Amino acid sequence: MKKTFLSLCLAILSGAALPAQPSFTAPPPSKAVVPGADTRREAYDQRIDEALAWRSGLVNLAKPTTLDPAAIAAKLVRHEDVAACSARVIELMKEGGSGPFWMFPSVCLAYTGRDSLSAEARAAIREAWRTNMQLRGDTENHWAMYYTSLYLMSELYPNDPAESWYTGKSSAESLAESREYLIHWMDLMTTVGQGEFNPTGYITEYAIPMLYLATWAHDPEMRMRGRMTLDWLFADLAANTLNGVLRGPHARTTENPVMERWNDQASFYSWLLFGNTPPPASYAGFGLYFAVAAKNYQLPEVIYRIAVDRGPDYVQRDLKRSRRRWRYSDVLMAPIYKTSYMRRDYAVGSFQGGRADPIQTHVWDVSWTVADPRGAHSTLFSVHPYSSPEDMQTSFTAYPEPMIPNLASEGKPSYDAPDKILGASPYEQVFQDLDTIVALYDIPPGTRHPHVNAFLSRDLVDRTEDPSGWIFARGGNAYLAYRPLAGYTLAPFQGYKQQPSKAGYKWERIATGDTLLQSPHLKNGSIVQAASVSEFPSFAAFKAAILALPLEFRLEPVPTVKLKTLRGKNVVVTYGQTPVVDGYPVDYTKWKLFEGPYLNAEKGSRCLTITHGHLKRVLDFNHLSITDSVTP
């Protein structure tokens, strides 16, 4: 679907001039809080209209291929060219898709066009759901899209017999199965945490189905569940953004947004909902499918305030879970202990290391605020570039050998690259306390890619390699100190640029201007400390403060760091052992589902309390209730 959209844009680029994407090309939006609910709503509606107008404007009716499902949906919502849309739907439905990325657009057309598309067009959609088998996929986002789509189509045609659906199940059977899965998934999310947590791109693959459920489900319970899940997802998004840019860690992200933090789907939602960052190009492509129904969603003020009206610095600790592990693991899903420390000038985020997902995890980073996030590489982190087909077998029902060659053609080009900066490793252990990160590596001999990579952004200024072993730099208004624990080399970093292709994905390696630090030592580690520029009279003063802090480390027999942080904590981190802070071991068993100034939930509670100032909203999945209150 992403490829299809890219191809469409390239096709259009080769022809007539593109209509403007005002918010994408304009200066960054104001960060000022919009206090009035009506004003906020008006601005929200205007942003929706902007996206839909742009998408509709791309269409050249003389070139039917420019009228894809997103464009048809935009036009239907705008009450434009309905006859052309009907004709095009009939054409499109002759080629049914092969899974959830076809299912939700077709559901979108079925519902947005149920009162306007011709009877023949509506029948064509319905017929495609009989004749074309849809793969359910193998990830949580696939299943969210698949079962929401199946649910909504089953509700739209409630009494149809089994033989009229590709599943061979009646509407009632599919409705029951879909409902049961969606409730099961929501139950997992609200008790032991999200699986594909804090996603830069995949957020859209949850937001769209949940919006559709909230908008179009006939059953009021499922409508309510959709609405509550949207609030849950967007509250999490709000608390993990800084000026609208989502911060790490991430269960899954991709090669480019791990560098250019802003450039992924999450920024479309920040732009649309919070209005505090520009949208990605083309409104992130998929964003259009959210936009067509977005006027049916009202962002609660309490979530809006969390995103845009920040008070003091804060720590948010969340419990998440790993991807399902079919084999070679003692657990089906491992707990993920996620920490985010958010300040005005920068954010530090991490989880404890190990793997959340076998391919695309981003474990930790420091990312700083910039006036305009577009094109900015405002991040610093290190990784062990772990690559193991046997390890991937834990989560995939596949043989080991084909996995690596297949990944590049499936849109994950860097998985086996020794210079990759994306992915988690079982040989990485991470500890975070406020704006201190200690990442330790104990890589067994014989491991593929036996070294540590660190990403040093082109946007760092005043980068200096101090004789002490620290690397100092400034990123935006953040001072950064990075301490590799073993020797290293520096080289230009090569990123990935997607190329047009008719079969699978194609990529070109391109210099990004960033620097790759590589440390070829199996026993290894990284320490990062950060501070705001405003906290020190000068960069030299910051360096002096870091150098004055007690630091001891050794790498044998296992990496161990003992240090005093910039914030005065005495920390001992030893690979394979529980970190100790001021003499007390970190107790992960007490980790709550959410704990912080804005989001709080007990593990297993199915109940999230969202607060900001005097505002409070409680999402209670036990009673399917939303309770708003304003404290005096």
Add this chain to the structure above:
Amino acid sequence: MTSLRFPLLLLGLLAGAASAAPSHDLYICAAVNKGYVIGSKIVTVNGLFRRGAAGEWQHLGYNDTSVRAVDFDPRNRAVIFTAANNGCWRSLDGGQHWRITTSWDMTEPLDVTIDPHAPDTVYLALPDGIAVSPDRGQTWPRRENGLPERGKYTQVVEVDRTQAGRVLAGCESGIYLTTNGAESWTRVLPTDTTVDDIKQSPHDPRLWLAVTQSNGAWISRDGGLSWKQLAGVPSAHALYNVAFDPLHPSRLAIGSWTLGVLTSEDGGETWTARNAGIPDPHKVWRIAVDPDSGSLYASVVGEALYSSEDFGRTWKRGGLEASTVNAFLFLPVSTP
């Protein structure tokens, strides 16, 4: 997964009549779509195919890139079960209409097998265990008593054709045997990693072969109760599947991504790599022996179906361009 699920009643005749009309229909489960990922357009036909009289491939059912295994009800060839991404599909009318018989709680089954002596009973290998339908796929209760809570990823289920309810399952932690229709399982061979395939000899029902991901190949001469490693088969690389030659009891073959095709012509005592004419890297996904012609087939991932008329000494590219065959199934044409 390559299967000879039914007794080869005409075996003796076949041995001397390779050029006669085929006595078996060949069904395959194949993906014929390089580079397909969830969401991309399927541009070719995939799924279940039957080889026609002229050697052409006739497609049955949905265009599904994910079909891993197939089995047929021995009482009625029109009743078909497949294992695919969405679950276990069933057709009651020879592939005209299909139903996903499993629900959301069973995904990506890897193998499906009908008990020929209790054909209402269907076994399903799942990434998280084993389910057994007692009623032709109407219901799918889990049957995992004796399997470990972790370690029950199941790649293959193979029914002993001599006894109802006697089944061997290849799991991530070894081979498990049930003699009571999966009411309980007993581990008969521990392994470090997944057992990728298990087959019963068409010549001697007590003789079984198994191949694994990292523990080599194994032979049992007592119906799967005890196993001995085949010394001549390397264990450094994953072995994907194994096949008996229905025409020659001493001939065995193994398929492997890295090693290609290994054959033995002395009942497994010695093994030889037979890859002349197969691309390098070999990427052999499945192998099978045609019970009529004796042809040895090898599916090379994304390339084609290769065939050999001299048990692997030479190979020729034999159609199904760009395909990956997940399963071969030969059925006697005499079956209704």
